[in-house]
Amino acid sequence: MFIAPLSMKKERCYVNAPTFRVAFIGCGRRAHEHAIGVQDDDRCEVVGLSDISEASAEALNVAFGFQANVYTDHKDMLAKEKPDAVFICLWTPLHLPVFRDCAEAGVKAVLCEKPMSATWGECQEMGRIAEETGCQLTFSLQRRFAAGNRTVRRLIGEGHIGQVLRMDLYSPPNLLDCGIHTFDQAMSYMGETPAKWVLGGVDTTETYNWFNVPSECGAYGHLEFANGVHASLYSGSIDTWEPTEDKTKIWAGVRVIGTEGFIEAMWDGQIVGGVKYADPSWKPEMELSSMQDQMKGYVRHAIDCLASGEEPEVSHRKALRASEIIFAFYESVRRNARVELPLAGFTDSPFISMLENGQFTK
Incomplete structure (x- = not known):
């Protein structure tokens, strides 16, 4: 029997819930796109912005009128602002360590940029942390x-x-x-x-x-x-x-x-x-x-799920399934063979390992 995924169903109204304290880690271009969704949801109160470039954080603050406190150290922001939800808008290798910091700080929900991480083991580790801590982890597969x-x-x-x-x-x-x-x-x-x-x-x-x-x-x-x-x-x-x-x-x-x-x-x-x-x-x-409509839908749905406890449409479990296919492709190249899923026997990125080993040298 075909079971309709959540996004096939009628658009949901906001869940009655208190305001959530929201923060951003990384305030560049993608943060501005996520901020469109945050600005559209009146349950979100942006309390902190963190970026190694203070100017980038200030620019995001001004562009959206957040009036949030600005930090250059995200751990300092997590400790002082105690946000309920955090947007991670950073380069890929930073996703795992910063997500770990958020989970350890008691953040209830993290909305992270895709892809998950640079290696299969790191992707699995993000999933493990989310399952162990109960932190709702989603990825911006807003399409x-x-x-x-x-x-x-x-x-x-x-x-x-x-x-x-x-x-x-x-x-x-x-x-x-x-x-x-x-x-x-x-x-x-x-x-x-x-x-x-x-x-x-x-x-x-x-x-x-x-x-x-x-x-x-x-x-x-x-x-x-x-x-x-x-x-x-x-x-x-x-x-x-x-x-x-x-x-x-x-x-x-x-x-x-x-x-x-x-x-x-x-x-x-x-x-x-x-x-x-x-x-x-x-x-x-x-x-x-538009992309703006998609980002609004993504943020609204993540906040709905934070309030209701339902599994999000773009949960870490679904991102893991897509990531597994990608690393299986790379592993197929390394083995010169078909690769069965679920993946087992490696935690690296086969592509990066082959590249570093000179396998692709012309």
């Missing part, structure tokens, strides 16, 4: 809250394309930072079904460094989900997958093929195509939402 993605989940759940058979997954380069959105989108379309095995390869014609984590410039492979659905992944240059007159190209998103039709949706829920074989006149409705 789940796009109106179009909610529509696709509903259409699939209502059987408009029949039984799902396979998917084509598209992502810009860097599986860790971008691919996590695509894998999360795919699993959300199937009621959170996890992956079963992965066979992958990476392109190291160039290597990138995003947020102080090295990455490939492309990745290609195949995976099977636990429900038997197969998927092919295409990840590479945005120029390669940029929309053109050839409508078969999706630079970031998912094509879902079923027994009775198919639907194509971009990352942000833009439905670019849909066919029902028995009814050529059928067209899936187009619903667009």
